[in-house]
Amino acid sequence: MLSLSDIKTGKTITLAGEPYAVIFHQHSKISRAGAVLRTKLKNLRTGAILEKNFQGSDKIEEAEIGKSKAQYLYREGKNYFFMDNVSFEQFSLPKSVLGNLTNYLIDGTEVIILNYNNNPINIELPIKMEFRVAEAPPAIRGNTADGGTKQVMLETGIKVSTPLFIKEGDIIRINTETGEYAERAK
Structure with a gap:
């Protein structure tokens, strides 16, 4: 207690x-x-x-919350499937539980599973993750009136505000807690 x-x-x-x-x-x-x-x-x-x-x-x-490593496999309907890295057991969690975390899931993503009474209840993502820019409008010289940022679409389909120098195909790091651009990956 x-x-x-x-x-x-x-x-x-x-x-x-x-x-x-x-x-x-x-x-x-x-x-x-x-x-x-x-x-x-x-x-x-x-x-x-x-x-x-x-x-x-x-x-x-x-609450006794256990943590274990797992890998995201795929989505089927509103369920997201994962595999425990130790036991290789597969399990699913619904989108209603995962919420906005689903915006950052790509096949093969390593996550931490939160277990309560030996049942998976939610996931934790790494704080920073790398994503490929799928669509980016061209940067127009002198277009810095709005702070020098533009909206780009990532491979997962979410839009993020980035600096003007980010191009389509670039790999960028996103803070998964805030959903904001962190840096360009090296």
């Missing part, structure tokens, strides 16, 4: 039998009422966000 002081951003807890990741926390002390912890929690199974306040006397159970 965890006390309020143990709850930090990034910690995983169990609430009503479901695993949650703490994505925001704020401790506050009100004179007579005692300590209160305001949190935003992300359900690791569904991706839903929940705001919850905990009182000083509340006991919170820590």
Whole structure:
């Protein structure tokens, strides 16, 4: 059991039998009422966000989340299939759980699988990943009024704002947490 002081951003807890990741926390002390912890929690199974306040006397159970390496294989309908790198077992996760992470999945991508009660519930991507630019408008000399950026389409179909010097066929690194251009790959 965890006390309020143990709850930090990034910690995983169990609430009503479901695993949650703490994505925001704020401790506050009100004179007579005692300590209160305001949190935003992300359900690791569904991706839903929940705001919850905990009182000083509340006991919170820590979620045992296992991590293992896996490889993305393919998509069929709304399901995305992965293979565990150790046991070679294949399993699928629906798009509703993966959310925007599906924008960065290419066949063969190495991911980290989050397991709860020995069942895969979600994935983590590397923070920076490399993608090939599929479409890029030509850079027009002197076209820097809007900060010197342009929209390019990556091989996965998502659009990203990049500097003007990026051309079709270039390999660029994208920050998967923010979805922004990071740098050109060497």
